[in-house]
Amino acid sequence: MLTIPDYRLRLPGPTMVPERIRQATALPILNHRGAEFKAMLAECQKRLKSVFGTAHDVLIFAGSGTAMMEASLANILSPGEKVLVVVAGQFGDRFVSIAKALGAQIDTVDVEWGHTLDSTRVAERLRQNSYRAVVMVHNESSTGVTYDIAAVGKVLEGASTLLVVDSVSGLAGAEMKMDEWGADIVVSASQKSLMCPPGIGLAAISPKAWKVMERDGRVPSFFADFRRAKASLDKGETPFTPPVTLVYGLLEALRMIDEEGLDNVIERHRRLGAALRAGAQALGLELYNQPGTASNTVTAMKVPQGLDGGTIVQHLRERYRTVIAGARAARQTGKVIRIGTMGMVSEADIIMDLRHLEATLRDLGQPVAAGAGVRAALDALSVQH
Numbered sequence: 001m002l003t004i005p006d007y008r009l010r011l012p013g014p015t016m017v018p019e020r021i022r023q024a025t026a027l028p029i030l031n032h033r034g035a036e037f038k039a040m041l042a043e044c045q046k047r048l049k050s051v052f053g054t055a056h057d058v059l060i061f062a063g064s065g066t067a068m069m070e071a072s073l074a075n076i077l078s079p080g081e082k083v084l085v086v087v088a089g090q091f092g093d094r095f096v097s098i099a100k101a102l103g104a105q106i107d108t109v110d111v112e113w114g115h116t117l118d119s120t121r122v123a124e125r126l127r128q129n130s131y132r133a134v135v136m137v138h139n140e141s142s143t144g145v146t147y148d149i150a151a152v153g154k155v156l157e158g159a160s161t162l163l164v165v166d167s168v169s170g171l172a173g174a175e176m177k178m179d180e181w182g183a184d185i186v187v188s189a190s191q192k193s194l195m196c197p198p199g200i201g202l203a204a205i206s207p208k209a210w211k212v213m214e215r216d217g218r219v220p221s222f223f224a225d226f227r228r229a230k231a232s233l234d235k236g237e238t239p240f241t242p243p244v245t246l247v248y249g250l251l252e253a254l255r256m257i258d259e260e261g262l263d264n265v266i267e268r269h270r271r272l273g274a275a276l277r278a279g280a281q282a283l284g285l286e287l288y289n290q291p292g293t294a295s296n297t298v299t300a301m302k303v304p305q306g307l308d309g310g311t312i313v314q315h316l317r318e319r320y321r322t323v324i325a326g327a328r329a330a331r332q333t334g335k336v337i338r339i340g341t342m343g344m345v346s347e348a349d350i351i352m353d354l355r356h357l358e359a360t361l362r363d364l365g366q367p368v369a370a371g372a373g374v375r376a377a378l379d380a381l382s383v384q385h
């Protein structure tokens with residue numbers, strides 16, 4: 001029988017999968033076009049709408065988040081059309097690479113990594129050029145910054161330009177009000193705050209985006225053609241065989257979110273993120289993000305002078321069985337470490353993270369005040385909101 005090491009998986013995705021969800025994914029396979037499975041898909045659909053903050057369709061695909069980033073652009077572009085990509089980190093860079101691969105013309109709004117976006121910069125570009133879409137990342141996992149989607153949505157109000165958003169690491173951990181904010185396509189995936197195994201990609205789509213997608217002469221796509229998925233969804237199915245057991249898991253996760261209450265889930269992510277940041281700073285680790293920009297779901301910390309991020313990650317894993325992430329991009333190599341607060345995370349997890357981080361820094365010769373991180377985290381957790 002297959003076994004795996006008993007690690008504390010503290011990455012910014014994939015995340016720990018609660019036992020209840022793992023049990024659901026171990027159930028036998030149903031006929032994917034039978035009545036029972038259709039009922040599950042319908043319940044997922046209803047519950048996903050509330051998590052996305054939309055009244056419109058949410059498509060379920062087999063695939064990772066990147067598959068949905070690519071699909072979101074492939075479905076709205078004709079060859080040579082222009083997009084404006086906000087680049088504030090590695091996932092913004094990924095959108096540029098995808099747009100390039102699809103033959104789009106690309107302009108970028110480059111934001112200093114870790115900093116906020118001034119939405120007037122997007123408005124200025126829109127005055128100079130016409131774009132099929134503005135493309136941006138809600139929660140930039142490489143830097144630990146959450147971006148204001150509503151501010152960009154406001155800029156696009158009344159324009160024909162679509163707003164395409166990657167909320168892979170934001171959804172279900174940070175507030176998402178797709179319709180209210182004016183986002184047209186929001187993509188996500190199962191393995192972050194949705195606390196499921198990797199393998200499901202999601203795309204929520206506005207009526208304005210459907211109009212653009214119904215055109216002829218689009219960039220070719222087949223498996224990820226949203227029109228085909230929509231035609232099946234209208235019959236309560238998916239066009240191709242879905243990852244049946246992952247859909248069980250997703251449904252269980254969505255029920256768990258509903259039981260806790262979506263607002264409570266997001267508030268828990270906020271509190272735990274704040275506690276982790278407070279603890280990290282008390283251990284002498286500077287945050288990668290500017291004040292006031294911090295993400296609920298990813299804490300990115302600068303590595304102290306003289307230490308290497310890779311060494312910290314390795315030591316945490318080998319000595320303390322705590323698995324965290326290092327840098328996402330070449331330019332950050334060795335200079336940043338990242339921990340996720342996504343999904344089924346508790347106060348106890350944050351306290352343990354900080355104990356292991358403190359011990360690791362000390363093991364590696366860094367001066368740290370004993371217990372400072374845990375104390376600061378406990379203080380932050382005691383603040384009432």
Ligand SMILES: *Cc1c(COP(=O)(O)O)cnc(C)c1O
Nearest residue numbers: 064065066091139141168169189
């Ligand atoms: C994790 C993540 C993705 C998706 O990555 P996959 O490995 O393809 O699932 C996309 N965008 C952001 C911001 C992410 O954090």
